[in-house]
Amino acid sequence: MNIALFGYGKMGKMIECLAVERGHEIVAKIDVGSGEIDFAKIDVAIDFSTPDAAYENITSCLKNNTPIISGTTGWLEKFDDVVQFCEEKNGAFIYASNFSLGVNIFFELNAHLAKMMKNLSQYEVSLEEIHHTQKLDAPSGTAITLAEGIIANTDYQKWKLDESGYKQIPITSKRIGDTPGTHTVEYTSEVDSIEIKHTAQNREGFALGAVVAAEWILGKTGVFTMKDVLNLG
Structure with missing residues (x-):
C-alpha cells in the first residue's frame, strides 16, 4: 500500500x-x-x-x-x-x-459508565487531560469526545474549559513535559468518587x-x- x-x-x-x-x-x-x-x-x-x-x-x-x-x-x-x-x-x-485501541475501548467504557450514572444526581462529573507542551489545542480532541459521550448518555448539555456550571462538564487541560496523553473522568459526591483513567505510555x-x-x-x-x-x- x-x-x-x-x-x-x-x-x-x-x-x-x-x-x-x-x-x-x-x-x-x-x-x-x-x-x-x-x-x-x-x-x-x-x-x-x-x-x-x-x-x-x-x-x-x-x-x-x-x-x-x-x-x-x-x-x-x-x-x-x-x-x-x-x-x-x-x-x-x-x-x-x-x-489508540485502548482509548477507543475507554470511549465505550465512558459511555457505559455515563448511562449508569445518569440518574444519580448526587454525583458531579469532571474531566482532566494532560498532554505534552507542544500540543496546540486545548482541550484535547479525546477529552471532547469523552465529554460528548457523557452528554449523549446523561442530562449534561455542554462542556466548558476550566469552568463548571449547571448541566455543564468542566474540562481541565494541563501541558506537562513530553506527556503522550492522560485522560481522567471523575464522578464525585459528598461521600465518595468514581474514576476511570487512560494513560498512554508512548505515542x-x-x-x-x-x-x-x-x-x-x-x-x-x-x-x-x-x-x-x-x-x-
Whole structure:
C-alpha cells in the first residue's frame, strides 16, 4: 500500500516506521511549503498535520479520490462540511480524536459508565487531560469526545474549559513535559468518587491505530469511525 503522510512531525515519523514495518511504502511526506502532490501514486493518505492545514488536506484528497485518515484535532468546526463533501465525492474518510485501541475501548467504557450514572444526581462529573507542551489545542480532541459521550448518555448539555456550571462538564487541560496523553473522568459526591483513567505510555498506540485504519479503509467508500475499524459497535 502506498501511503502519503500529511504532517511529518513526531507522529508522522512514527507512522512511517510502523507502516514500513507492516510492508507499506511512504510515497509522499507533505508538510508546510511542500510542492505539488502526485495523487496517482497514493493509495491512502494519513493526516497528522495542524488545525490550519487539516481541512485543505482532507478535501484535496477527497477531490482526488484518495481515502484519507485524519487524527488532527482543532479544526472540527468544519467537520460537517467535510462529511458532506465526502458524500458528494463518494469518497472515504475516517476522523478520530484518538486512534489508540485502548482509548477507543475507554470511549465505550465512558459511555457505559455515563448511562449508569445518569440518574444519580448526587454525583458531579469532571474531566482532566494532560498532554505534552507542544500540543496546540486545548482541550484535547479525546477529552471532547469523552465529554460528548457523557452528554449523549446523561442530562449534561455542554462542556466548558476550566469552568463548571449547571448541566455543564468542566474540562481541565494541563501541558506537562513530553506527556503522550492522560485522560481522567471523575464522578464525585459528598461521600465518595468514581474514576476511570487512560494513560498512554508512548505515542506508538496512536500511530499503529492510524495505520490499521488506513489498511481497513482501502477499497471502501463512506465516512467511518474507529468503532467501524475495530468492530466495537
